[in-house]
Amino acid sequence: MALLEVKDLEVYYGVIRALKGISFEVNEGEIVTLIGANGAGKTTTMQSVVGLIPARAGHIIYDGKDITKLPCHKIVHLGMTQVPEGRHVFQELTVYENLLMGAYMRKDGDIKKDIKGIYERFHRLEERKNQIAGTLSGGEQQMLAMGRAMMCKPKLLMLDEPSMGLSPLLVDEVFDIIKAFNKEGTTVLLVEQNAGKSLAISDRAYVLENGRIALSGTGEELMQSEEVKKAYLGG
Numbered sequence: 001m002a003l004l005e006v007k008d009l010e011v012y013y014g015v016i017r018a019l020k021g022i023s024f025e026v027n028e029g030e031i032v033t034l035i036g037a038n039g040a041g042k043t044t045t046m047q048s049v050v051g052l053i054p055a056r057a058g059h060i061i062y063d064g065k066d067i068t069k070l071p072c073h074k075i076v077h078l079g080m081t082q083v084p085e086g087r088h089v090f091q092e093l094t095v096y097e098n099l100l101m102g103a104y105m106r107k108d109g110d111i112k113k114d115i116k117g118i119y120e121r122f123h124r125l126e127e128r129k130n131q132i133a134g135t136l137s138g139g140e141q142q143m144l145a146m147g148r149a150m151m152c153k154p155k156l157l158m159l160d161e162p163s164m165g166l167s168p169l170l171v172d173e174v175f176d177i178i179k180a181f182n183k184e185g186t187t188v189l190l191v192e193q194n195a196g197k198s199l200a201i202s203d204r205a206y207v208l209e210n211g212r213i214a215l216s217g218t219g220e221e222l223m224q225s226e227e228v229k230k231a232y233l234g235g
């Protein structure tokens with residue numbers, strides 16, 4: 001069964017139709033990527049799924065439940081966590097406090113142990129655990145945003161362009177970490193302009209063009225697609 005199913009979703013900004021009826025699904029255990037150029041509607045899709053932008057038409061089904069009309073604050077309790085575009089961390093808090101905030105809704109488990117787990121994955125965060133987050137580098141803030149999201153123990157982790165603005169080395173590290181989280185059981189919906197790296201780790205992917213799904217397939221299929229090669233893989 002699909003963990004997330006989006007059916008004929010339409011989103012408007014005023015009179016502008018940003019999503020023109022898109023449908024896609026994410027099955028439990030998968031990594032699914034939406035790729036698309038600037039302005040294609042990737043962020044809009046993600047924000048709509050988490051209830052930050054209302055759907056004008058269509059349905060969003062999560063874990064068998066229709067959440068189309070649910071407000072964001074109710075949706076976050078369903079085990080869906082989003083790392084928005086442009087890494088948002090609590091600037092005034094330390095690295096450690098940011099990670100703690102990630103777990104604030106949890107009633108279960110050993111939070112200290114989970115923070116240790118995050119430090120094992122992100123050594124830089126451990127080295128900088130007492131540093132004020134606002135003074136971290138861009139790449140470190142991206143790692144903190146991802147670490148904080150994982151502290152929520154999401155069933156579905158959604159990442160909006162996690163590789164944006166990172167050095168090639170850090171990009172590889174971020175994709176490795178996404179793969180590792182997935183291996184541990186987290187289902188992932190990824191939005192990326194970095195089509196090559198994201199398709200390589202994706203079970204399936206969709207190409208979003210101008211508010212519509214133009215193509216879909218396995219990550220492998222889309223990497224081989226002439227259209228995708230030409231438009232998103234630099235030839």
Ligand SMILES: Nc1ncnc2c1ncn2[C@@H]1O[C@H](COP(=O)(O)OP(=O)(O)OP(=O)(O)O)[C@@H](O)[C@H]1O
Pocket residue numbers: 013016018036037038039040041042043044045085193
């Ligand atoms: N608040 C807004 N008001 C009006 N139009 C908006 C708003 N937010 C986004 N749009 C428009 O909706 C379309 C889709 O934008 P969106 O941010 O979803 O694209 P994107 O695929 O995430 O692009 P990028 O890769 O640049 O982040 C764009 O044409 C954009 O200008």
Ligand SMILES: [Mg+2]
Pocket residue numbers: 042043044085
């Ligand atoms: Mg975007």
